[in-house]
Amino acid sequence: MQPINEFSGIVCPLNRPNIDTDQIIPKQFLKRIERQGFGQFVFYHWRFDDDGNKREDFVMNKTQYKNAEVLVAGENFGCGSSREHAPWALLDYGFRVIIASSYADIFYNNSVKNGILAVKLTEEEVATIMERSKEEGYSIHVNLEEQSVKDDKGFTANFDIDPYWKKMLLNGWDEISVTLTDEDHIRKYEEKMYGKQYS
């Protein structure tokens, strides 16, 4: 995955709680066997009507959010299905940072593993960003090392992130390679529990 530390981008507000992964990427698009190319289908039924025409009133379709790279959304973002196609689609569409007050556990893990920075702020802080992002060109600056979010109008907030995931994101490490450096522990466990070596 791509490492991430400092990131600035235009913010697109999606003011709904409990946005589930069926909305982020509907099931008819889960049949591909690649990781790429899902961005065109992100929020498909919110972005397009039944005939495939753009819904002009949907926030992501408005010109001012065309180049948005930060998505701010309501609480419990990414609930439901474990489909990693959801972060693949968000990333492929161009979102590198998500801001919400809470995330579903599986979605959060899936995001981290794809180099998406899912920032947890308080409900009040999310509401502030949501409100300010109505203004054209509103962007925020995220710094993972500092664990901070700032805008150009004096908004500043800090967020918590597990130190392990932080390190993975900052370095863009391949997790399997990291784990395999721990293979001795795995071997010992297998010998103890299964009485056998598997590698």
Place this chain on the structure above:
Amino acid sequence: MTKKTVIEKIWENHVVNREEGKPDLLYIDLHLVHEVTSPQAFEGLRMNGRRVRRPDLTYATMDHNVPTINRHIINDPVSKTQIQTLEQNCREFGIELADIDHPDQGIVHVIGPQLGLTQPGKTIVCGDSHTSTHGAFGALSFGIGTSEVEHVLATQTLWQQRPKTLQIKVNGKLGFGVTAKDIILAIIAKFGVNAGTGYVMEYTGEAIRNLSMEERMTICNMSIEAGARAGLVSPDETTVEFLRGRRYAPQGEEFEEAAARWLALATDEGAEYDKTLEIDAAEIEPQVTWGTNPSMGSGISGSVPSPDQFNREADKESVRLALEYMGLEAGTKLSDIPVDFVFIGSCTNSRISDLRAAAEVAKGRKVKDHVTAIVVPGSQTVKQQAEAEGLDKVFIEAGFQWRESGCSMCLAMNDDIVPPGKRCASTSNRNFEGRQGNGARTHLVSPSMAAAAAVTGQFTDVRELSSVNQ
């Protein structure tokens, strides 16, 4: 000795490595694989020249895409590719596969328990959020994404943050005509879709102890709809008896030894949880959801609420959007809502006891003319057993369609789709927008409530139907 929950006991047994500032590295005892969330993981292995570390702990089937009629004719070429890809991957990496022709084929969360692969004390994962189902056996089982699928294939381990523990205590006895599905829907309606986020849940209390294994599976299955990746029931004699004689369970003397180990995993008397929520079984009625997430529901005697009844602005707005999507007016009695489709199936409610419950309601009645009703058994084994009991005939005579096993209309990845604007009484687990088809309107119910909706053409309190009431 410290008193521990079943969750803590299983966790401790699986820690491969623990270091300051890192999650625990946990060993995985069983990895279930299906066609939708695995192709990119196998591709990742190939790209890096990696192998599957424990093919002997990995088991695959195809369920999400498979047709439930003419199952060998997969019209969608992309679905077909996905199924063929799983066949190739299992061959290449030496993984046992119950393919479309296999007598063990079925929904992954139905066949694991049925084959005895699912056992107390195991850590079980699958690239599917309803992996929580296996928690019914006192196994720590949870859904993972495709990157984690690849990680487990390559290392048989996962990095996991130690979860907080949440006890959901269901006190007292269930009323007549109220099922396990109603318990879990009532729990989610009461505590919300993120009550369990960051927790592993354990279901306790008299009402849970009295449930069969299949009923416990229905409850644990929907733990994820309350936000918890995993939900467990402590193993007891019911668990042991269910597993006795199953193909992949230990046999003979080994079984007795295993059973003793399993029973010892149960939560110690007096063990503490990070949080406890309680609900009284006697207050639970047969449930029907009216909205677009599983917490938007109530007992059948209730009505569709108004957005104004909610306090927070965000809730008012999501209820308003839900009613708009569902085509419902606030104040409408749930028992006045007509249905167009009925789906009996899914990893929540497609086991033999679910089909028996639905058949009992369907017997001697007719599906209303305007209703399309389908029954999709959870596995080929369930299908055969139902046919041996004559349930297929009961359903067919009543006007239901009797199908082959798979995930089917729960998520409509195959051809079983609810058309736009149509309303479906469904025994599945998610009523999200578009889940059963673009524009489809899903109401979650138990199998007997679904059958009652099919034969009356609208949501009906199953307790009021005469033959059930005798």
